[in-house]
Amino acid sequence: ERLKKNYGKRTRPDFGKTIRYSLPTGGVPFKLKYKLKSKKKLNYIILCDVSASMHRFSGFVLQFIKEMQKTLQNSECYVFSQDVEYINVNSFTNAIGFEQMIINSPVWRKGTDLGRALDYIMEQSGANLNSSSIVIIVSDGKTINADKAEKHLKSLSLSVKKIIWLNPIAEREWGKTPAVEKYREVCSMLDCSTFHKLSEAISRI
Secondary structure: OHHHHHHHHHEEEOHHHHHHHHHHHOOOOOOOOEEEOOOOOOEEEEEEEOOHHHHHHHHHHHHHHHHHHHHOOOEEEEEEOOOEEEEOHHHOOOHHHHHHHHHOOOOOOOOOOHHHHHHHHHHHOHHHOOOOEEEEEEOOOOOOOHHHHHHHHHHHHOOOOEEEEEEOOOHHHHHHOHHHHHHHOOOEEEEOOOHHHHHHHHHHO
């Protein structure tokens, strides 16, 4: 009972242990045993903005993609601008080849259409977008068709466990992009404008 009180919904009865511990009492379960519920394996969908407005942050974005793919086993990664492209980071043996592939991509340094990118991953990753999914977006929030982006972001938020948005623009500057305030209503937007802020953001993730 004490274990159940401490862990609450995180426990379920362990009938094997209950039976074993009941043998001395003739099988009467005076001590009901509990065990922790196994945690669901989380899936991560990483969506990184490599449009023209994000060019000055491109070094951070490329490094972030590589590190997240190394750290998270169950992850899919996409880069976007006005179009979207799936990136298989693990297919590259070195950082130079990976970065060159991104730079040569047709989405590199183009305009931004976040709504289209969100629509794309909802179609392509539909089976993985569920209550065990966490979507990580890296973007400054500047996009055409901001209303469309907001609509798709709301729709996505209803399907997944959480949406985490890493914004390389300092929080004090977010007001200059009106759509950002709307996005913040449906996702957890974190300031990653400095190494210290990035460290705080990663620890929260």
